[in-house]
Amino acid sequence: AAGEVAANVEGESVRLRLPAPVDHGTMPLDPLDESVHGHFVRAGVPHFVILDAGLGPDALSRWGPRIRRDPRFGPDGTNFDVVIRTRPDRLDLRTWERGVEGETLSCGSGAVAAAFAARLEGGPATVRVVPASGVPLEVDLPGPPQAPEAAVLTGDARFLFSAVVNEEATRGFPDS
Numbered sequence: 001a002a003g004e005v006a007a008n009v010e011g012e013s014v015r016l017r018l019p020a021p022v023d024h025g026t027m028p029l030d031p032l033d034e035s036v037h038g039h040f041v042r043a044g045v046p047h048f049v050i051l052d053a054g055l056g057p058d059a060l061s062r063w064g065p066r067i068r069r070d071p072r073f074g075p076d077g078t079n080f081d082v083v084i085r086t087r088p089d090r091l092d093l094r095t096w097e098r099g100v101e102g103e104t105l106s107c108g109s110g111a112v113a114a115a116f117a118a119r120l121e122g123g124p125a126t127v128r129v130v131p132a133s134g135v136p137l138e139v140d141l142p143g144p145p146q147a148p149e150a151a152v153l154t155g156d157a158r159f160l161f162s163a164v165v166n167e168e169a170t171r172g173f174p175d176s
Contacts, residue, residue, distance in 0.1 A: 009157060016108070018044065018151040020143075021116040027072065029053070029063065039117040043151065046078040047095075047113035051121060052085055060103055064096025079107065083114045089124050091115065093131045105133035112151040115139035120146065 008015045024040040029050060038050040048067055055063070059082050067073075067080040080096040095110040096103055104110075111129040118127060119141055125148075126140040135156055143149035 012157060013154055014157045015152060015154045018108075018112065018153060020148045020150050021112055021141075023116070023120060023146060029067070031072070039113075039120060040073070040078070041113040041116050043109040043112040043116065045109050046073060046076070047081050047110055048073065048078045049081045049083060049113050049117040051083045051114075051117055053082075055082060060094045060096050064103070065101075068096055068098050068101070079110060079113075081107075081110050081114055081117075083117065085118060085123070089127050091118055091127055091129045093129050095131065103132060106131040106135060106137070108137065108153050108155075111137045111139050112141075112153060115141060116148070116151070119148075 005016050005018060021041050021043040024042060026037045026039055028034050029036040029038055036050065036053045036055070038048050041047050041049055050059075060080070064080045068077045070077070077098045079098055082094045084092045086092055091114050093107075093110060093114050094103060095107040097107060097110075111131065114129055115123075115127045119125065125142060126138065129137045129139055131137065137153060137155040140152040140154075141148035142152070
């Protein structure tokens, strides 16, 4: 959704300058219960972010499937993020990702959405976001809290795997 994004490789890190996230307001986690609110954020894709709500360790599996398909987020649904501020400049993040239909270990748009939601609540412009993988990402949101100029996402560049596709797997496909 962001289009082409240039990546700057800096040693062992990659830095991306992404379009600014957009705030679509707060709403209750459960339309029938006003006690827990989240931020609906578009960070390239939609995210519903719950900050520091004390929902417990099973919050993602309990709420993820419901929130992902909640009609308030339209026919495509939303990703769902549970965030705990462990320090003012550190967020621990767990993401239920639509399409994956389960928890994803690291989500760049989720890190941006979490950082933006925290900034909307008075957090700093630059935070370290630690997803379920444990591999931290840095998110910088330069500019005013409600309308940052961009989202700058920095994280490790890692080689994950290599594969060889055999002839049988490509049979029937045109040569490229």
